[in-house]
Amino acid sequence: MNEAEFIAALRHLPLHPGAQDLRDDAAVIPLRDALLVLTHDMIAEGVHYRAGTDPADIAWKLVAVNLSDLAAKGAAPLGVLIGATLIEGSERFVAGLDEILRAYDVPLLGGDTIASRGPASFGCTAIGRTARAPSRTGAQAGDAIHVTGVIGAAMLDFRAGDGAAYLRPRPRLAEGLALGPHVHAMMDVSDGLLLDAARMAEASGCTAAITLDAVPFAPGIAEADRLEAVRWGDDYELLFTAPAGWMPPVPATRIGTMTPAGPLPLLLDGQAPTERLGYQHG
Amino acid sequence: MNEAEFIAALRHLPLHPGAQDLRDDAAVIPLRDALLVLTHDMIAEGVHYRAGTDPADIAWKLVAVNLSDLAAKGAAPLGVLIGATLIEGSERFVAGLDEILRAYDVPLLGGDTIASRGPASFGCTAIGRTARAPSRTGAQAGDAIHVTGVIGAAMLDFRAGDGAAYLRPRPRLAEGLALGPHVHAMMDVSDGLLLDAARMAEASGCTAAITLDAVPFAPGIAEADRLEAVRWGDDYELLFTAPAGWMPPVPATRIGTMTPAGPLPLLLDGQAPTERLGYQHG
Numbered sequence: 001m002n003e004a005e006f007i008a009a010l011r012h013l014p015l016h017p018g019a020q021d022l023r024d025d026a027a028v029i030p031l032r033d034a035l036l037v038l039t040h041d042m043i044a045e046g047v048h049y050r051a052g053t054d055p056a057d058i059a060w061k062l063v064a065v066n067l068s069d070l071a072a073k074g075a076a077p078l079g080v081l082i083g084a085t086l087i088e089g090s091e092r093f094v095a096g097l098d099e100i101l102r103a104y105d106v107p108l109l110g111g112d113t114i115a116s117r118g119p120a121s122f123g124c125t126a127i128g129r130t131a132r133a134p135s136r137t138g139a140q141a142g143d144a145i146h147v148t149g150v151i152g153a154a155m156l157d158f159r160a161g162d163g164a165a166y167l168r169p170r171p172r173l174a175e176g177l178a179l180g181p182h183v184h185a186m187m188d189v190s191d192g193l194l195l196d197a198a199r200m201a202e203a204s205g206c207t208a209a210i211t212l213d214a215v216p217f218a219p220g221i222a223e224a225d226r227l228e229a230v231r232w233g234d235d236y237e238l239l240f241t242a243p244a245g246w247m248p249p250v251p252a253t254r255i256g257t258m259t260p261a262g263p264l265p266l267l268l269d270g271q272a273p274t275e276r277l278g279y280q281h282g
Numbered sequence: 283m284n285e286a287e288f289i290a291a292l293r294h295l296p297l298h299p300g301a302q303d304l305r306d307d308a309a310v311i312p313l314r315d316a317l318l319v320l321t322h323d324m325i326a327e328g329v330h331y332r333a334g335t336d337p338a339d340i341a342w343k344l345v346a347v348n349l350s351d352l353a354a355k356g357a358a359p360l361g362v363l364i365g366a367t368l369i370e371g372s373e374r375f376v377a378g379l380d381e382i383l384r385a386y387d388v389p390l391l392g393g394d395t396i397a398s399r400g401p402a403s404f405g406c407t408a409i410g411r412t413a414r415a416p417s418r419t420g421a422q423a424g425d426a427i428h429v430t431g432v433i434g435a436a437m438l439d440f441r442a443g444d445g446a447a448y449l450r451p452r453p454r455l456a457e458g459l460a461l462g463p464h465v466h467a468m469m470d471v472s473d474g475l476l477l478d479a480a481r482m483a484e485a486s487g488c489t490a491a492i493t494l495d496a497v498p499f500a501p502g503i504a505e506a507d508r509l510e511a512v513r514w515g516d517d518y519e520l521l522f523t524a525p526a527g528w529m530p531p532v533p534a535t536r537i538g539t540m541t542p543a544g545p546l547p548l549l550l551d552g553q554a555p556t557e558r559l560g561y562q563h564g
Contacts, residue, residue: 001372003395006395009372010364010376010390012376012380013383014383014384014387014388014390015389016361016390016391018361019390019391019392022392026392027361027391029360029391031315031316032314032315034313036318038361038363038409039363039392040365040393040405040407042396042405044367044398045398046398046399047398079309079311081320081321082292082322083322083323085403090283090287090288091291094291094292094294094295097292097295098294098295101295102296107297107298107299107301108292108296108298108301109300109301109320110308111322112322113285113289114324114329114403115285116326116327116328116329116403118399119400121367121403123324123365123394125320125407127409
C-alpha cells in the first residue's frame with residue numbers, strides 16, 4: 001500500500017465531518033464559540049531529513065510544518081503534542097523544540113517517547129482555534145491567486161547543504177491570522193507551488209491559471225531554475241485566493257487567476273505543464 | 283538520554299498550564315464551555331508489540347491506549363488523529379482502525395503517513411471533552427481506592443501468546459464518563475497496578491495502602507502469580523479514589539485506602555514492597 005492507497009482506505013472509516021474527507025491539511029471541529037483546528041504530521045530520517053541532521057533542526061521543522069497547517073486555517077495555536085524517538089542527541093532535539101516554541105509563543109501540551117532501534121521518526125499534533133477556517137475548496141472563478149513571501153528559498157538552501165530556509169521554515173502564523181477572516185481559499189505550499197495550486201483548484205472546481213513571470217522567486221533563483229522552483233516544496237508560504245481587486249492585509253504577490261474549470265486543474269502561462277507538478281508522496 | 287531524562291528536559295520548555303507539568307496522562311485545555319482533553323501516545327515494533335503481530339491488533343491497541351487516557355479524564359472522545367508508518371499489511375492496520383473506531387463510535391479526524399525503512403512506529407492523538415477532568419493529584423487521605431474490572435488478564439494473555447486482553451484492551455470510556463464528575467483522583471492502569479497507585483499517591487501527597495487479597499484478579503491468576511500481576515501493566519482499567527462509603531456508579535472493587543503520606547508512596551498489606559512496582563519505561 002502506498003500513501004495514496006492508504007489514505008483512500010482510511011476514507012472508508014468513520015470520518016469526522018471536520019476531517020473534510022481527509023482532503024485538507026487539518027481537521028476543523030466546531031465548538032459552541034470557536035472552531036478547533038487539529039493537524040498531525042510526522043517526519044522521518046531518510047524521508048524528510050538526511051541522517052546526520054542536527055536534531056534541533058528536526059524539532060524545528062517538525063513543529064514548523066504543523067504550525068504552518070494551522071496558519072493555513074487562520075488559526076491561533078493553543079499548543080502542540082510531540083511524539084519522539086529517543087536518539088543520540090535528544091538534548092539537541094529538546095533545544096530546537098524550545099527555540100521554535102518560544103519563537104512562536106506556543107506551549108507544549110504533552111507527548112510521548114519511544115526507545116526504538118532503526119531510523120528515528122517524530123510526530124507532532126498542533127491544535128489551534130479560529131473563528132473562521134478557510135479550506136482548499138472555497139476558491140471561485142475570477143479570484144486572484146496570491147502567495148506570501150518568496151518561492152524557491154528552500155530549494156536553494158537544500159542544494160547548498162540544508163540551510164536555514166529548508167530546515168527552519170517560518171510558518172506564516174501572523175499572516176494566516178490576518179488573512180483567515182477574508183480569503184476564499186487558503187493552504188500552505190508544502191509540496192510545490194504548482195502542485196498545491198492544482199490541488200486547490202481541483203478541490204474548488206476551478207482551473208488555476210498561473211503566470212510564471214509573476215511568481216516572486218527567491219533571490220538567487222536563476223532563470224533556468226524557475227521551472228524547478230515552482231515544482232519544489234518546503235517553502236511553507238501561504239497560497240490563497242480572494243476576489244480580484246481585494247488588497248491583502250499582509251505582503252503577498254498575485255501570481256494568477258482562478259478560472260472556470262477546464263480540462264486541467266492548472267495552466268502555466270496558458271499551457272498544460274509538461275512535467276510533474278511537484279512532490280508527490282510515495 | 284533515557285525517557286525520564288527527556289521528559290525532565292521537556293519540563294524546561296514553555297509548558298501549557300494544562301500540561302500539568304507533564305505529570306499526567308493527558309493535557310486539559312479550558313475553553314469557555316468545556317474542558318478539552320488531549321493525549322498522544324506512540325507504539326513501536328519491538329517495544330510495545332512483537333514483530334509479526336497482526337497490524338489490525340496494532341491499530342486497535344494504538345487507539346485503545348489513547349482512548350483509555352481520555353477515559354481516565356472522564357472525557358467523551360471527539361476524534362483521533364493517526365500517524366502511521368506504511369508497512370506490509372497496512373490493509374490490516376486500516377481494518378483494525380475501522381474496528382475500534384466503530385466499537386467506540388469515535389471518528390477519524392486526520393493524520394499522516396510515512397514510508398520509512400526499519401521498525402515501524404505509530405502515533406495517535408485523541409481529543410475529547412468533559413465538564414470536569416479528574417487528575418492524579420486529587421486523592422485525599424481517607425479516600426477509598428477502587429479499580430474497575432480485573433487485574434492480570436493482559437499478563438495471562440501475553441503469556442499465552444498475545445491474546446485479546448493484551449492486544450485488544452477495552453478502554454473504559456463509559457466508566458470514565460460515569461466516574462469523572464464524582465471521583466477525587468483517577469488514572470488508567472497502564473504500567474502496573476502498584477506503580478500506578480504509587481504514582482497517584484505521590485502526586486497527591488498520600489500513601490496508597492493496598493490490600494493484596496482485595497485486588498480483583500482475572501480468572502486464571504494463580505496464587506503464586508498475584509505479586510507479578512499487580513506489577514504487570516496493560517490492563518487499562520481505571521484506578522480512582524473517592525470518599526470512603528461512596529458507592530461507585532459502575533462496577534469496581536475497593537482495593538485499599540489513601541493514608542497520610544508516610545516515607546513510601548505505597549504499602550502492600552502494610553509492608554514496603556521489596557521489588558520494582560511495575561513497568562518503568564526505559
